[in-house]
Amino acid sequence: MSGSIQDTFFEECEELLEAMDEGLTAVEGGDHDPEVVNAIFRAVHSIKGGAGAFGLDELVAFAHRFETVFDEVRNNKVELDTKLIQLLLRCSDHLSDLVAVARDGGTTDEEHHDALIAGLEEYMDDEEEDLTFEPMGLGGPSVPLPLAAEEEKTYEIRFRPLKEMFGTGNEPFFLFQALSELGPLKVVLDESELPGFDAMAMDDSYLAWNLTLTSTEPKSSIEAVFEFVEGLCELSIASDKDAEEEEAALAALNAAFGVSGDDSVTDPPAPFDAPAPAVTAPEASPQPVEKASSAKAESTKSEQRGPKPTLRVDLERVDRLINAVGELIINHSMLAQQIANLDVADLRDVETELEGFKNLARDIQEGVMSIRAQPVKPLFQRMARIVREASSATNKVAKLVTEGENTEVDKTVIERLSDPLTHILRNAVDHGIEKPDDREAIGKSRTGEIRLSASHRSGSVCIEIKDDGAGVNRPRVKQIAIEKGLIPENAELSDSEIDNLLFLPGFSTAKEVSNLSGRGVGMDVVKNAVTALGGRINISSNPGKGSTFTIILPLTLAVMDGMVVSVADQTMVVPITSIVETMRGSDDMINSLGADGTLLSIRGNFVPICDVASALGLRNPNSDQPPGVYLLVETETGQKSALAVDDIHDQRQVVIKSLDGVCGNIPGVAAATILGDGKIAMILDPENILAASTSSATFDTERRMSNAIAS
Amino acid sequence: MKTKVLAIDDSRTIRNLLAATLEEAGFEYHCAVDGRDGVDMYDDVAPDVVITDINMPNLDGFGVIEELRGEGINSKVPILVLTTESAPEMKARARDAGATGWITKPFDDQSLIFALKRVTGAVA
Structure with a gap:
């Protein structure tokens, strides 16, 4: 029993630490509203109270000092100046470490602990240092x-x-x-x-x-x-x-x-x-008997009162449900297929019901997904700490501004985003933000700003990390890439292509690495982490103004809307979210560009065509392909391309089955799914297909050009 | 008939601890998540004893006592204050507001039951 109560305590601690962080961030931003200070005080106080109940003495002792200083602030005995706010922020980080240690074991840095305590004690009245917590006076039994x-x-x-x-x-x-x-x-x-x-x-x-x-x-x-x-x-x-x-x-x-x-x-x-x-007197006021008999119901009801009734459920149960819903959707597809194959004259009634079945299945799926969806706020709040630590380690001044914290994302996505975000933010502080004096010299404010935002964008989640630092040092990046043999020496790359070199495996900015971000992880690891989540990452940079990393993630990891297409006699699925428009091609829409480039003309605009079958190696690029269907897709950089496929069959929800454990990472393929007829179909990654085909085209061009010069 | 306890605390941990101890000891346990919630629930629950935290959002423990003892509700039931502060001023302030007694956090099962016993006579 007490074990589970202790679990509750740690869960609650997370919430309280979050509330405390939020409050401190507001205070840091200049909001000295007494209610904000009060809320922080209460959070620390509750942590102390709970910790005391479980005999977590170190936590109690630290929380007590922390709380005492806050009490002084609350009573206007101590002024909230920058120095104190910085101390309080560090203390809040430490308190969260102490909670983690109390929960998971381990130790904290004693020197740091003592330094913070000494810092806090500077603000405490001498007489307040009484740390005795023995329950007073309650002798007796x-x-x-x-x-x-x-x-x-x-x-x-x-x-x-x-x-x-x-x-x-x-x-x-x-x-x-x-x-x-x-x-x-x-x-x-x-x-x-x-x-x-x-x-x-x-x-x-x-x-x-x-x-x-x-x-x-x-x-x-x-x-x-x-x-x-x-x-x-x-x-x-x-x-x-x-x-x-x-x-x-x-x-x-x-x-x-x-x-x-x-x-x-x-x-x-x-x-x-x-x-x-x-x-x-008290005995003579018996309570009505009905009240007592309905006690159980009443107490349940009482627990549900309050601002936000919640139910805590084992994640495993939710995941089981999600799996079942996935199967339900597959089952629906199969059923629909079977019915379509029946030799029955009038299927209208059955089809209406089947449509209802589909809608219900979708509702259930959305409902279940929303259980797993969580706001990114806690994640973002943890990031504030990363920026603080990175700034102090590099002697820079940077603050994190967050936006769209209430954007909800699948729990797993949030969990797995933590490492990539940490890395990007450390990089932003380490490589992006300039030293305060340098900033001042070029007319920027001494404090660098990193903006972390989340938003929903048509079925995806967009996370943006934008700093106002120096931007990517393109000549340097290109030089490194050449030195590492990642690109030919005479490669002509666009700015955006140079920026994206950062994500190449083997690209290490060893020359610039400080002890902070040089933790043996390159940006390619960040990219892999994002890709593993079915997402994409992109960087854009403006020299002298800063860089922006954009991460696009699917809302869920389990089900998505896809367009079922056929490519070289194979059935494949293209995510609906990446398709802007579809059109049936005709010869007069296709224009040749050079030897093997083709452009599709759409209402006066030309977009490059990428033949999916040849990109995947299913067909010889030079074979005579019949004019099929074009899927107009837009990449993260805003470029449009047309994916050529043979035909479109259907548009439906598909259950995503990861290939990771089965056959690793296949270029151009994001995952697999099971279709209504029980067959397995690959889910394509249009961005990846396009990137692969354009980069090879680029290098081909380079090679052709250098060959021409040589001869 | 079980003695009814209304516990008012914004900490889920403390509420769970109280619930575990009190239900095991045979009390009927009701809880509220902050002072305002507690005062709102008072009439419905009609408790035999109230246990309230001091530091809470919306309405603090002193506010709870004042409202319960005030004209509107005019409660005569014992009210125990749950506090981490054992300072005499706190006790005096709680008592001035109309509190019956206090329980110092962290509390153990025995001291909690002992305190309840002294104000309700109830063993359960």
Whole structure:
């Protein structure tokens, strides 16, 4: 049980850390709204509270100092200046590390830990440094009993409530009941102060009790019972053993005990003769029975109250459901195919129902997908930290601005985006943003800005990382690529082609690598990570103004809309999202360009044609292809191309089956799917096909040109 | 009949801890996610005792006590404050608002039950 509660705690910590980060980011941005500061305080406070419950002392101690400083801020005792905000940001990072250590084990950098604590303590009042967290005063049964058999003592307790006590909800009866658990208790009501009925004031207190308790518990246990009424009553507690120790009072007290012992009623501890009005009041208000019987339903309902009712579900269950929905869609396709093959005269009714089936399947699929969809916000917030760390490691000043944090993306995509984004951001700080002095010299603000944004773009998610740094150093990049033998020495590349060289495997900017981004990962790894998610990455750069990385990702990794086409007698699927337009070709639309280039003329514009069959090596490029169908696609750089396929069959949802584990990465092929007839079809990656065919064309041209010069 | 507890805390962890301890001890447990929610739920739940956190969004613990004890609801049930601060000023402030007692976080099962016992007499 406590294990699962601890899990909840760590889950909640994630949310709280997120809230804290968000608040701190707002504060950093100049928002010093007390409610923002309060929210951060509460987040830290809740982490501390939960950590305390699980005995996570290091976390508690750090959170306490953090919280204390925030309390000072909250009470306007400390001013939120840049220095403090930077410290708080570092502390928030560290707190998140401490949470991770508490959850997963490991250690944190002690020096760093101590430095932050020292930093925080500078802002703390000396007297605030009391770090004792022992539950105060709650002795009683919760205090471990001394091992040695304690001597039984007899306590004489005089308890006289003041009228103030009754406003607090404290009830003498319950106190006595708690007391009776410490040992046999005798209760004697002292009503001697009770005035006549006429003289009695309703809200005054006239009653007192003399209690005799025999117990092995120390006096502090008895005091603990009266903890809540301390100051609200006259209370005296005396024991026989006390008396023995106090020689002077011995005789008098012995006498007093003798008296009370003889005169008091010898009733068992409970029930005792207590005065009616005060004691029976709570008992006399029984709750309606119906309420109690509906308790279960009611408590469930109560938990659902509040701002955002949520349900936590094991991810595995959702994934099982997603798989089932995938099968359902395949099953629908097969069913549709079977029905179409039937030799029945009138299929209209069946087809209507089948259409309904399809729509429902799509609804279910969208619903299930949305369960997996999560806002990119937590991911983006983690990135702020990366930028902070990278800036301080390179002595640069950079801030991260985020946009579209509420854009929702599949959970797996978010998880797998973390590494590529980290790498791109480190690169942006390390290579993109200039040193503060250099920036100032060219009229930029000393603080570099990196803008991280997410948005939905027609069935895809677009993540953009834009910095206002120096941009790609193209001559340098080209030179490196030539040195590494990645491009011919005399290659003529467009600016965008040079920028994209960064993604080539084997391209390492070793000369510029600092200890920060040079972690043995090149941008090709980033590209592979994005490609593995079915996405694409592209860079555009403006010298002196900065670079922009654009990552386009599919919304889901399981199902997509595809156009079923045939290519050289094979059935293949092209993602609908990449198709702008389709058209049936005719000879007069095709124009030749040089020996093997062809252009398609569309309403006065020319776009290059790429024959899918030959690009995939399924057909000889020079074979006479019949004019088929053209799929007009647009690449990330905005260039249009026409993919030539033989025919279009259908447009439908297909379930994506990854090929990764089966046959690795095939150029031009993104994944596979199962069609209605049970056959497997490849899902094409148009961008990849085009890139492959244009780059080979480019190099061909280069080669032809150099050959011509040589001869 | 079980003693009904209304716990008001914005921390899910604390709510779960309270739920586990209280339900095991035989209390009927209801919870609210912040002060405003707690006050809104009060009449529906009609608890025998309220346990409230202090630092909460929307309405803090002192606000909860003031509203529960105030004219509108005029509650007489015991209210225990859940706090990490053991400072006397905090207790005084809670008591001034009308709190019955307090439980210091982190609490263990026994001290929680002991506190409830002292204000409701209930063992469960």
